[in-house]
Amino acid sequence: METTLSRTRTMKKRRRRNSPLTLLKHMLLATMLFFLLLMLAAAIFLFGTQKGMELREWIAGTLLTTQHDYLAPFTFLPKAKLDELKNELNHPVIINTTPAEAVDKPVEPMPAAEEKPRELVEIEDVNIDKGSYYFKGKLMYISDPQRVHLVVTERTDDRGDLLDEFAKKYNAIGIVNASGFYDPDGYGRGKSAFGVVIHDGKILQSYNPRSNQTALGITYDGKMITGNYSAEELVAMGVRDAMSFSPQLIVNGKNLFADKAGTAWGNQPRTAVGQKADGTVVFLVIDGRQPGHSIGASMKDVADLLEQKGVVTAMAMDGGSSSMMLHNGEAITKTSCPYYRGRYLPNAWAVY
Template sequence: MRKKSSIRIKMIIAFLGYNLIFAALLAPFVLFWGPFQALKIVAVGSVYTSRHPQVVQAFLSQDEITKIMNSNDSQNINISQAIARTNVIADASSGITIEDIQGPSFKGKVMLVKDPKRVKLAVTKEIGVTGERVSDLVKDMNAFAGINAGGFYDPNGKGNGAFPDGLTVHDGKLVHNNVNDQTVNIVGFNDEGKLVLGDMTASQLEENHIREAVSFGPNLIVDGKPMISGDGGWGIAPRTGIGQMADGTVIFVVIDGRQPTWSIGATLRDLMNVFDDYHAINAVNLDGGSSSELVYNGKVANKLWDIFGERYIPTAFVVTP
């Protein structure tokens, strides 16, 4: 009897295991080729803008991807969404205020930095070799806090954040350039502490007095005008952004995602709404996904999505003493 019972249990386990494997293999086909258009739009937007766009490219042509990515841009969705603010921490000694925020499908953190000239760009000490964790980049600069900044490209397939993408400026010097004199969207600060967003070439950095900068996007708010139509076409994911109020106050926003019991994530529209709620006159999306992180007082302040902890990245915006 005991032997038969043992065989029966093994058969049940084998049956369940087979079905789980079958479901896992079938899921991408249902997701990308199935009839669920709304689910497909969200999935393509989220995965294609992650570190594994090749997953989408394996199932869909570039024309199909482009069509889906742009499918929401023409929609005029009502942008007003209530953002709840709680648990305000004002640290007078460091000139920083931190607030918890919550939207329709996400939770996150907002950090306000009164003096914009204290915001610097930290760059990995070993460009081309390896990136660093945000907590290490903050420590390198003897800073109080920091968020992940620009993206990176991966020519060696190591995924270790060694090569910042686009133009990277630190302390007024161009420290990395993989686009030659092509035009890219600049996210940075000039020598007056103003957040500068817009297309620029490497040769234009000096004439615009750019002190700290990375390349990323898209822009969310420019000169007080919202720039995102529809939901932005990038799906729902963890997000990081930086903005500035009219009085110069810098706004860091980090939104958690891909954690169904905590926070699903945000669209670009959601991220823009947060900055609008904080009266930003300029704001931009930074690298997101598993890179999204806020460090304060030597600790990670948000809930990371990556089970392996902090990701190795090339750059971070930090708040210096």
């Protein structure tokens, strides 16, 4: 009788151990243990290694250049480091250039046998894997700088133009976004640009040259200048079209990000405009915020890439979901904006 009772109790225990509820409890316990170990390993990596510190700096820099800058302190960087990142964003290095310094550098002549007529617009793919991140985009080379103009919205309602609307209106061969604009919640309508705007030699909007924004302009003879100039100074220097943003990337052939880690500005979709020593204007757009396609580039990435391509003067345009490039009326980059046609913009750099 005792043996039978013992066997019965043993079988009941086995059934309890093998019941679905017991198995579920064991699975939940194992899962919780796994995630606790994972969180411990992540904490050790983020707060106990140099790579982890760099990652937190990168995250903070990315947040500081978005509408979610208030989240940057939650990266738990030391206050001194966070202040350093903010200072780099708010007070970028500014150097004035002149048209002569920008483009009048000796250029090696091409052998006669290799000379051929240059296309007005040439497109080059950008596809770079940095190991810990990757980005894609397009470079557009414009051989005649006098064909590059700043186009501005003339709409009378409460919004700016889409890039394809600008392109259609001006029959533009190529076009990229330019100025930033008031955008408190990510739904800005792009009606009014920040900073200076000069169009066809007329000052449409001035700005305080003591701000952290710098001007980028093209003169009537196609030379690009950038620096801490007032609108009146730019017009006096023969500038036909100009706008302002920041930061400068390359001035007088000097890469201003050569000695920087690039974490302050984070990784984002980017737009930049520059000029080579022979006068060729260069548009660059990098896609971002799209895992599986392109994460985005740092300002250092953009400056280094343009320097490699022979650019001697360059400045960043508005980035993020505004970044986009069109060629012959068609988008050749992939915007991070939910709307496939991009955002409403106050102006753009166009080739026509």
